[in-house]
Amino acid sequence: MERVKDKVVVITGAGSGLGKADALRLSEEGAKLVLTDINEVEGRRTGEECEGEAIFFAQDVKDESSWPRLIETTIAAFGRLDVLVNNAGNSHIANIESASTDQWHDILRVHLDGTFFGCRSAIPEMTKSGGGSIINMSSVAALVGLSPYLAYSAAKGGIRSMTKSIAIYCREQKNLIRCNSIHPGSISTPMVHAALETLSGIHLMEEEDPEATRKALGIGEPLDVANMVLFLASDESKHINGAELVIDNGATVGLMSR
Ligand SMILES: NC(=O)c1ccc[n+]([C@@H]2O[C@H](COP(=O)([O-])OP(=O)(O)OC[C@H]3O[C@@H](n4cnc5c(N)ncnc54)[C@H](O)[C@@H]3O)[C@@H](O)[C@H]2O)c1
Numbered sequence: 001m002e003r004v005k006d007k008v009v010v011i012t013g014a015g016s017g018l019g020k021a022d023a024l025r026l027s028e029e030g031a032k033l034v035l036t037d038i039n040e041v042e043g044r045r046t047g048e049e050c051e052g053e054a055i056f057f058a059q060d061v062k063d064e065s066s067w068p069r070l071i072e073t074t075i076a077a078f079g080r081l082d083v084l085v086n087n088a089g090n091s092h093i094a095n096i097e098s099a100s101t102d103q104w105h106d107i108l109r110v111h112l113d114g115t116f117f118g119c120r121s122a123i124p125e126m127t128k129s130g131g132g133s134i135i136n137m138s139s140v141a142a143l144v145g146l147s148p149y150l151a152y153s154a155a156k157g158g159i160r161s162m163t164k165s166i167a168i169y170c171r172e173q174k175n176l177i178r179c180n181s182i183h184p185g186s187i188s189t190p191m192v193h194a195a196l197e198t199l200s201g202i203h204l205m206e207e208e209d210p211e212a213t214r215k216a217l218g219i220g221e222p223l224d225v226a227n228m229v230l231f232l233a234s235d236e237s238k239h240i241n242g243a244e245l246v247i248d249n250g251a252t253v254g255l256m257s258r
Contacts, residue, residue, distance in 0.1 A: 131178075171241060178241040179242065
């Protein structure tokens with residue numbers, strides 16, 4: 001299958017979890033990848049595991065000056081930019097009473113500043129390339145209240161609204177750029193494993209049968225999200241713009257469900 005053949009795709013936070021799964025899935029389908037992460041070792045490792053062409057660019061997404069350099073690197077390597085996946089993210093477990101000002105600012109800078117810088121940097125190059133797809137990683141935290149994730153919820157809610165604003169701007173500009181947000185529920189990644197340990201005392205990967213426990217807890221797999229990223233990156237989604245795509249096996253639509 002070559003659903004994104006020769007599309008040039010930038011993925012932030014590609015060293016782990018969802019970003020890594022996105023990279024591997026898009027690579028299988030023919031994309032040319034520019035992978036970024038603050039963790040150089042793991043980011044480079046993802047690139048080495050990809051089937052097709054992939055380069056790595058060390059980046060902290062909240063560093064505004066990194067973005068023009070990333071775009072220049074992408075154009076120098078592949079000559080165009082078709083898709084940006086704003087995936088990099090972190091989390092602090094802190095509620096409205098326990099959250100420190102530093103934690104608040106850190107989360108807003110990584111998620112909101114990072115996504116803003118990414119979208120703003122990508123649009124001129126995508127316009128030159130004749131259009132494109134921006135995929136912003138939000139969360140179900142943007143749709144419902146998560147008490148232990150105060151700043152994270154605020155940041156993901158901001159990404160949801162920012163995405164719609166960008167989508168309608170691009171429609172007005174007729175630049176053929178689409179911008180959509182993805183809202184995963186709990187997916188089995190290092191970020192969620194750490195949260196499970198802290199909040200529930202569950203060490204998922206040390207369970208006798210981690211897969212059975214994952215399913216019992218209603219936790220999805222990174223590939224569940226990567227397949228949606230693939231769809232949004234491909235031309236199959238050409239009429240989808242400003243949408244919020246929830247991937248949580250129904251967790252947020254029912255009361256009292258786990
Ligand atoms: N796993 C889930 O259940 C889930 C649910 C909803 C949303 N998300 C979102 O998906 C994205 C990926 O999460 P994950 O679960 O794969 O987490 P993860 O911790 O496994 O991976 C996050 C990656 O982002 C990188 N990163 C962190 N801060 C960075 C920065 N400032 N600049 C560049 N890279 C940075 C990390 O080094 C890491 O490689 C995040 O935006 C997260 O909020 C995850």
